[in-house]
Amino acid sequence: MADFLVYALxxxxxxxxxxxxxxxxxxxxxxxxxxxxxxxxxLLGVAFAILFSAQLQIAIIVSCLVFAALLLxxxxxxxxxxxxxxxxxxxxxxxxxxxxxxxxxxxxxxxTAFLFGDLLTVTQTDLIWIVCCCVLCAVxxxxxxxxxxxxxxxxxxxxxxxxxxxxxxxxxxxxxALLIAVAMKIVGVLLITxxxxxxxxxxxxxxxxxxxxxxxxxxxxxxAVSGGLTMSYFWDTPAGPSIVxxxxxxxxxxxxxxxxxx
Amino acid sequence: MNTDLLIKATGLGVxxxxxxxxxxxxxxxxxxxLLTLIGPNGAGKTTLVRVVLGLIKPDQGSLSRADGxxxxxxxxxxxxxxxxxxxxxxxxxMAAVSKSDVGSLLDxxxxxxxxxxxxxxxxxxxMQRVLLARALGRDPHLLVLDEPAQxxxxxxxxxxxxxxxSIRARHGCGVLMVSHDLHLVMASTDEVICLNKHxxxxxxxxxxxxxxxxxxxxxxxxxxxxxxxxxxxNHSHDIKGAIVNESCCDDHDxxxxxxxx
Numbered sequence: 195m196a197d198f199l200v201y202a203l204x205x206x207x208x209x210x211x212x213x214x215x216x217x218x219x220x221x222x223x224x225x226x227x228x229x230x231x232x233x234x235x236x237l238l239g240v241a242f243a244i245l246f247s248a249q250l251q252i253a254i255i256v257s258c259l260v261f262a263a264l265l266l267x268x269x270x271x272x273x274x275x276x277x278x279x280x281x282x283x284x285x286x287x288x289x290x291x292x293x294x295x296x297x298x299x300x301x302x303x304x305x306t307a308f309l310f311g312d313l314l315t316v317t318q319t320d321l322i323w324i325v326c327c328c329v330l331c332a333v334x335x336x337x338x339x340x341x342x343x344x345x346x347x348x349x350x351x352x353x354x355x356x357x358x359x360x361x362x363x364x365x366x367x368x369x370x371a372l373l374i375a376v377a378m379k380i381v382g383v384l385l386i387t388x389x390x391x392x393x394x395x396x397x398x399x400x401x402x403x404x405x406x407x408x409x410x411x412x413x414x415x416x417x418a419v420s421g422g423l424t425m426s427y428f429w430d431t432p433a434g435p436s437i438v439x440x441x442x443x444x445x446x447x448x449x450x451x452x453x454x455x456x
Numbered sequence: 457m458n459t460d461l462l463i464k465a466t467g468l469g470v471x472x473x474x475x476x477x478x479x480x481x482x483x484x485x486x487x488x489x490l491l492t493l494i495g496p497n498g499a500g501k502t503t504l505v506r507v508v509l510g511l512i513k514p515d516q517g518s519l520s521r522a523d524g525x526x527x528x529x530x531x532x533x534x535x536x537x538x539x540x541x542x543x544x545x546x547x548x549x550m551a552a553v554s555k556s557d558v559g560s561l562l563d564x565x566x567x568x569x570x571x572x573x574x575x576x577x578x579x580x581x582x583m584q585r586v587l588l589a590r591a592l593g594r595d596p597h598l599l600v601l602d603e604p605a606q607x608x609x610x611x612x613x614x615x616x617x618x619x620x621x622s623i624r625a626r627h628g629c630g631v632l633m634v635s636h637d638l639h640l641v642m643a644s645t646d647e648v649i650c651l652n653k654h655x656x657x658x659x660x661x662x663x664x665x666x667x668x669x670x671x672x673x674x675x676x677x678x679x680x681x682x683x684x685x686x687x688x689x690n691h692s693h694d695i696k697g698a699i700v701n702e703s704c705c706d707d708h709d710x711x712x713x714x715x716x717x
């Protein structure tokens with residue numbers, strides 16, 4: 195197998211393994227729009243990084259974390275309904291990102307790569323970044339799993355039982371931001387949340403505990419990545435959209451399967 | 457602080473968004489005492505509960521809790537996303553309950569058969585009992601119940617209140633309860649606080665229901681309904697065993713009056 199394909203597969207699978215369980219929280223907490231906003235906003239970070247020739251991977255991670263902090267702060271103040279707020283931020287940051295990119299002199303920047311991902315150009319350095327961030331996310335998620343679950347089921351019960359609810363939520367958001375930052379390479383800004391949500395949703399019907407759903411989502415994500423890459427390899431389709439399309443087919447199969455527990 | 461005292465609040469005041477929600481509220485709760493909080497909608501009952509739980513810091517006054525107090529809280533309702541697969545067993549384990557205890561907890565609230573049921577599919581009454589079990593899972597010194605019988609039918613309400621009473625008798629924990637069903641909880645309540653941003657009146661249930669402030673708030677009609685219920689209760693002692701035997705035994709046990717064979 196060609197190197198680029200191995201890199202792509204390893205990168206994709208590491209991300210899918212974390213995105214599955216983390217995506218369950220995104221589904222349970224109804225945060226899909228939150229994830230979208232974060233992804234769109236990070237494009238602004240990318241644009242500035244290109245403009246000032248900064249290191250791209252770091253710039254993406256930093257801008258994701260900064261916007262995550264900003265969203266958390268705005269959400270807490272509740273000046274506007276959350277979905278309105280997210281809508282404003284998602285689209286204006288996307289617009290500003292594109293504007294800033296257009297100022298860049300070196301317009302060899304491949305915009306579609308950022309919007310829809312470019313998994314097949316993953317380099318060895320990219321791969322190291324991706325794997326390290328994924329391991330970090332996975333370990334944190336594993337250690338805090340029960341606590342994240344408790345604050346998701348009932349915030350106040352969790353608080354009375356002694357959990358630092360706000361800080362745990364912030365940590366969860368940081369994990370989501372980190373994953374989005376590294377997954378951008380795979381499926382791009384516009385398709386990123388699908389990697390969090392579709393595998394989790396596909397696993398829902400087949401599971402009766404949160405842990406089963408997390409495991410199922412991880413497996414579904416891996417299947418989607420390998421399926422999408424195969425498709426891309428043989429039929430020369432763009433990798434990102436192929437992965438998302440495969441995930442959707444998996445979701446359909448899970449839902450149309452008769453007799454699964456709804 | 458008195459060793460029997462679980463909670464002592466003096467001069468509590470809470471402002472939310474520029475509105476005074478609570479004003480000069482004093483509250484004391486002792487071991488094994490059942491205190492019922494009543495009041496119209498928007499009277500600040502839930503706010504007061506949240507202050508006692510430590511979820512809100514009071515703007516005025518002070519709140520002291522007994523050292524190392526464990527509080528079991530039963531929220532008004534719990535909505536679990538249908539996308540979240542969660543069994544009753546798993547839900548109870550979240551309260552750091554050991555695995556073997558989950559069964560006995562469910563036995564105590566008489567829903568052992570629901571162990572592997574999905575939480576999102578429970579009926580209102582079943583859910584309330586699961587929540588009660590979770591509150592008990594912490595082996596609490598104080599149980600805080602916010603309208604425990606909400607969304608439960610009348611028969612279920614009677615049973616639920618009797619269950620709460622028998623739990624109090626067995627565990628010796630204090631109970632702070634928000635309830636609209638004063639006629640149902642009167643017999644077991646030690647003290648009633650009638651709240652409408654401030655404390656309108658408080659005392660034994662019989663005193664409160666005759667208090668002019670209470671009558672002014674709830675009106676004659678409600679007061680008369682209560683009188684009817686009280687009357688009903690006085691007579692029900694004779695025939696109680698014939699109607700509901702299980703609950704009857706619990707009731708008598710806790711009063712220590714007499715036992716049926």
